[in-house]
Amino acid sequence: MRLNLFLIVIILILSACEQKDADRIDLAGEWQFATDPSDIGKSEKWYSENFKETVLLPGSMAENDKGDIPDLHTPWTGTIYDSSFYFNPALEKYRQEGDVKFPFWLTPNKYYKGAAWYRKEITVPANWDDKRVVLHLERPHWQTTVWVNDQKAGYQNSLSTPHEYDVTALLTSGSNFITVCVDNRTDSINVGPDSHSVSDHTQGNWNGMVGELYLQAASPLYIADLQLYPNIDAKTVKAIIQLKTEDAAPVDAELHLQARLKTGEVKSLPMLSQKVQVSADGKVLEMDYDMGDDVKLWDEFSPNLYEMTAKVAAPGMDPDELQQTFGMRKVEIADGKIRVNGRPVFMRGTLECNTFPLTGYPPTDVESWKEIMQTCKESGLNHIRFHSHCPPEAAFIAADELGIYLQPEAASWPNHGTSLGDGRPTDDYILAETERIIKAYGNHPSFVMWAYCNEPCGNYVPFLDNDLQKWKSIDPRRIYTAAAIGRSWSVNSGSEFLVRSVPRGLPFKQQPNATFNYDERIADESRPYVTHEMGQYCVFPDFSEIDKYTGVYKAKNFELFKGISEDNHLGDQAHDFLMASGKLQALCYKAEIEAELRTTTLDGFQLLGLNDFPGQGSAIIGMLNVFWQEKGYITKEEISHFCNQTVPLAEFPKFVFTNAESLNFPVMVSHYGPEVLHSPKAGYTITTVSGETLANGGFETYDIPTGELHPLGQVNFSLENLKKAVQCKLEVGVDTFTNSWDFWVFPATQPSIEKDAVYYTDKLDEAALKKLDVGASVLLDASGNIENGKDIVANFTPVFWNTSWFKMRPPHTTGILVQEDHPALKDFPTSYHSDYQWWEIVNGQQVMCIDSFPPAFRPIVQPIDTWFLSRRLAQLFEAKVGNGKLLVTTLNIDLSNGSASAQLRQSLVNYMNSIDFNPKDELEPAVILELFEKEDRRGVNLYTKGTPDELKPSNQKIKR
Numbered sequence: 019m020r021l022n023l024f025l026i027v028i029i030l031i032l033s034a035c036e037q038k039d040a041d042r043i044d045l046a047g048e049w050q051f052a053t054d055p056s057d058i059g060k061s062e063k064w065y066s067e068n069f070k071e072t073v074l075l076p077g078s079m080a081e082n083d084k085g086d087i088p089d090l091h092t093p094w095t096g097t098i099y100d101s102s103f104y105f106n107p108a109l110e111k112y113r114q115e116g117d118v119k120f121p122f123w124l125t126p127n128k129y130y131k132g133a134a135w136y137r138k139e140i141t142v143p144a145n146w147d148d149k150r151v152v153l154h155l156e157r158p159h160w161q162t163t164v165w166v167n168d169q170k171a172g173y174q175n176s177l178s179t180p181h182e183y184d185v186t187a188l189l190t191s192g193s194n195f196i197t198v199c200v201d202n203r204t205d206s207i208n209v210g211p212d213s214h215s216v217s218d219h220t221q222g223n224w225n226g227m228v229g230e231l232y233l234q235a236a237s238p239l240y241i242a243d244l245q246l247y248p249n250i251d252a253k254t255v256k257a258i259i260q261l262k263t264e265d266a267a268p269v270d271a272e273l274h275l276q277a278r279l280k281t282g283e284v285k286s287l288p289m290l291s292q293k294v295q296v297s298a299d300g301k302v303l304e305m306d307y308d309m310g311d312d313v314k315l316w317d318e319f320s321p322n323l324y325e326m327t328a329k330v331a332a333p334g335m336d337p338d339e340l341q342q343t344f345g346m347r348k349v350e351i352a353d354g355k356i357r358v359n360g361r362p363v364f365m366r367g368t369l370e371c372n373t374f375p376l377t378g379y380p381p382t383d384v385e386s387w388k389e390i391m392q393t394c395k396e397s398g399l400n401h402i403r404f405h406s407h408c409p410p411e412a413a414f415i416a417a418d419e420l421g422i423y424l425q426p427e428a429a430s431w432p433n434h435g436t437s438l439g440d441g442r443p444t445d446d447y448i449l450a451e452t453e454r455i456i457k458a459y460g461n462h463p464s465f466v467m468w469a470y471c472n473e474p475c476g477n478y479v480p481f482l483d484n485d486l487q488k489w490k491s492i493d494p495r496r497i498y499t500a501a502a503i504g505r506s507w508s509v510n511s512g513s514e515f516l517v518r519s520v521p522r523g524l525p526f527k528q529q530p531n532a533t534f535n536y537d538e539r540i541a542d543e544s545r546p547y548v549t550h551e552m553g554q555y556c557v558f559p560d561f562s563e564i565d566k567y568t569g570v571y572k573a574k575n576f577e578l579f580k581g582i583s584e585d586n587h588l589g590d591q592a593h594d595f596l597m598a599s600g601k602l603q604a605l606c607y608k609a610e611i612e613a614e615l616r617t618t619t620l621d622g623f624q625l626l627g628l629n630d631f632p633g634q635g636s637a638i639i640g641m642l643n644v645f646w647q648e649k650g651y652i653t654k655e656e657i658s659h660f661c662n663q664t665v666p667l668a669e670f671p672k673f674v675f676t677n678a679e680s681l682n683f684p685v686m687v688s689h690y691g692p693e694v695l696h697s698p699k700a701g702y703t704i705t706t707v708s709g710e711t712l713a714n715g716g717f718e719t720y721d722i723p724t725g726e727l728h729p730l731g732q733v734n735f736s737l738e739n740l741k742k743a744v745q746c747k748l749e750v751g752v753d754t755f756t757n758s759w760d761f762w763v764f765p766a767t768q769p770s771i772e773k774d775a776v777y778y779t780d781k782l783d784e785a786a787l788k789k790l791d792v793g794a795s796v797l798l799d800a801s802g803n804i805e806n807g808k809d810i811v812a813n814f815t816p817v818f819w820n821t822s823w824f825k826m827r828p829p830h831t832t833g834i835l836v837q838e839d840h841p842a843l844k845d846f847p848t849s850y851h852s853d854y855q856w857w858e859i860v861n862g863q864q865v866m867c868i869d870s871f872p873p874a875f876r877p878i879v880q881p882i883d884t885w886f887l888s889r890r891l892a893q894l895f896e897a898k899v900g901n902g903k904l905l906v907t908t909l910n911i912d913l914s915n916g917s918a919s920a921q922l923r924q925s926l927v928n929y930m931n932s933i934d935f936n937p938k939d940e941l942e943p944a945v946i947l948e949l950f951e952k953e954d955r956r957g958v959n960l961y962t963k964g965t966p967d968e969l970k971p972s973n974q975k976i977k978r
Contacts, residue, residue, distance in 0.1 A: 177215045364725075366401055676737070702749065
């Protein structure tokens with residue numbers, strides 16, 4: 019009997035699967051294809067014709083090798099603020115037909131902007147005659163017009179949600195033709211040429227259809243929508259169900275609701291049923307579903323998921339069923355803080371800018387998104403903002419399962435040629451797109467925040483405030499803000515929280531420290547504040563990454579930058595530049611993230627970014643590459659030490675000390691974990707870089723509640739026993755969470771040199787040349803006197819975003835590459851890269867452009883130039899000149915400047931007075947004198963008058 023029952027169950031399951039398959043026609047596969055560059059297809063009724071070419075769908079034209087090879091006349095979608103590539107004679111060899119190496123973004127193998135036609139013949143079974151049939155196109159790009167058997171089914175233009183067409187009346191049993199015209203032009207609706215939903219800066223303005231493509235047959239009585247509103251306090255879910263029927267007469271039916279726990283032990287809850295009559299106008303009803311006493315809540319730590327099944331049935335009709343995943347969670351603003359299920363949350367986020375070089379479009383499978391989001395979690399993040407785009411549903415599913423808080427947007431950056439609130443077509447589009455996104459993805463518990471767009475211009479404040487009021491009143495499942503904005507943008511009063519750039523940046527015009535925060539900057543704002551696009555610290559490109567571009571996009575920008583580097587005899591140093599600039603970049607991200615965590619009035623940050631941004635001039639700003647992979651200079655685990663739910667923080671007043679001082683500063687912990695830390699084990703260790711332990715200690719702890727910044731204690735340690743210059747490390751641990759900081763200790767007084775044989779000068783004049791001629795050792799402190807390199811600005815911090823997009827706004831360098839083992843630095847503790855001990859030495863100091871030096875010449879301290887120019891630079895070098903030996907520097911080695919400068923000077927002088935001072939390279943005096951000669955150096959011509967918003971004079975002040 020048991021065997022018979024088992025067989026019956028298996029038969030029923032297989033029957034249901036067969037029925038489901040029988041009700042769906044998969045449209046993946048070969049389609050007929052034609053491009054329509056003259057836009058004549060509709061007027062000439064191409065929807066009635068067969069096409070000679072074919073493509074495979076799902077896919078894009080580029081994936082099918084359709085379109086034109088990009089050239090200098092390609093009509094790209096995106097703003098360019100640096101047109102020098104088109105005109106600079108030095109770049110002519112990169113403008114060759116058939117292999118143009120554009121510097122602005124990645125280059126597709128083929129490009130097409132316009133209408134393209136896709137046509138497929140399908141066979142519809144006879145048993146579909148009494149069914150409702152829907153054509154589902156998950157992610158076309160972007161505007162579609164559909165014909166079925168030469169009859170128009172409609173037009174849709176969502177960039178974010180599936181295009182679905184009711185084709186019931188247009189199909190017949192047997193052979194049918196479906197024709198889809200896909201148009202990726204932005205002429206009729208300009209969402210903004212730099213919107214990440216359409217721009218060639220990011221995914222690319224592709225043409226095609228991806229994701230699931232199918233025809234679905236179902237009952238003429240059907241569930242059109244199911245929206246679920248959890249109430250964790252009442253332990254109920256309000257279900258709003260929209261029913262429709264194709265019948266003219268009212269239909270008496272029964273509706274059933276049933277939830278089941280999907281996470282952990284699968285558990286079905288009781289069924290709730292209700293009789294209903296559905297008329298031709300449809301029926302909307304509400305049902306309150308009791309989730310029981312043992313409700314599992316959803317958040318980043320415990321992403322418990324439920325599935326609600328709604329089923330409607332009527333006599334003589336096939337039943338219709340709809341499932342929606344949801345989570346029992348509550349996101350709200352209380353006491354000025356963002357809270358999830360009552361617990362304060364700190365959003366540690368990054369931007370996802372729709373960058374997928376292998377395909378040129380976002381993935382529609384869950385596993386691909388899980389890989390990205392798991393990388394974010396391993397890096398200590400819990401939040402992703404989708405800049406001016408909304409991902410496919412697979413991203414929401416992945417975030418639901420992993421516990422990531424999402425902020426999608428309505429596919430627009432309404433700026434740079436368009437605006438919002440000024441009566442343009444963009445106005446209606448953004449409102450409609452918002453409604454489509456919330457309807458399609460609103461049940462996902464990961465969808466906790468909403469912004470309409472990025473950095474709009476126009477009369478957007480009253481326009482968006484009006485719509486904000488609507489959504490705040492009718493859908494409390496998330497919190498709402500008008501837009502993600504910079505400091506100079508006007509703020510919407512209707513925003514529940516702010517995403518704004520005011521609380522960001524490093525105050526490193528002054529001595530670096532770990533005491534600063536941004537509380538004062540945002541003191542006048544009572545709403546929750548999330549920092550907009552924080553970071554943007556550049557790193558030199560990784561040219562080994564070029565081989566990773568095996569799909570439709572190629573890193574021809576990297577090929578160009580590599581070529582420029584090689585042309586300037588720096589090709590062999592590219593990897594060293596990457597590693598050295600990467601270490602500085604990581605230091606800056608660490609410093610800024612820790613400052614965010616020290617800001618008690620802040621609710622989070624959104625990095626730009628954890629991974630690289632391939633467009634807008636090539637913004638190499640990620641600690642990970644565009645593929646979300648490590649680059650070699652910092653690991654995801656190392657990032658998580660200073661970016662996590664629990665982070666120890668030490669308030670260093672500075673990072674360079676003398677041995678006449680002591681360490682005396684507080685240590686804290688930022689804790690936003692799932693629960694109270696009950697008397698955690700906390701302590702610190704101080705070691706030298708060689709591993710010698712100098713001190714350790716513990717902190718008396720108590721219960722640390724979640725959601726705040728808490729003091730741990732004080733570090734007190736005298737440095738008097740450290741007689742020599744040394745690099746040290748402080749590590750602080752709180753249970754399993756650790757964080758560390760390097761600091762330096764130098765002698766308070768430098769020993770005098772018994773016999774100083776060095777000749778000191780600030781110019782290579784006749785006296786200095788005479789000294790060299792007789793074999794003397796000359797130290798030339800050229801700081802402030804350099805002409806060749808005078809226009810190159812070098813600060814301690816690296817290039818922001820990139821010099822192309824921001825029109826050569828300084829600084830122009832990305833740190834320094836140091837010959838760490840050079841004997842000139844024997845008494846100055848350093849690694850191969852910038853670190854805090856270099857701040858007072860390099861910040862704001864002149865660089866020397868040594869392009870005329872011999873190709874193999876390498877400085878001891880070498881600033882790393884912007885990769886658009888890769889000029890050969892120096893701040894410390896040595897050479898044999900005549901019979902003498904010369905050491906030239908523009909570094910700050912003034913004894914009165916600070917202990918690091920004094921230590922470096924001491925190290926240089928010790929070297930010059932030793933037998934080790936024996937430069938290998940010989941230089942003629944004339945070559946060196948060129949550094950001081952005034953010439954007509956006109957700088958860099960970008961050939962473009964337009965500027966980004968941040969550089970416009972009207973946007974330099976904070977607007978309230």
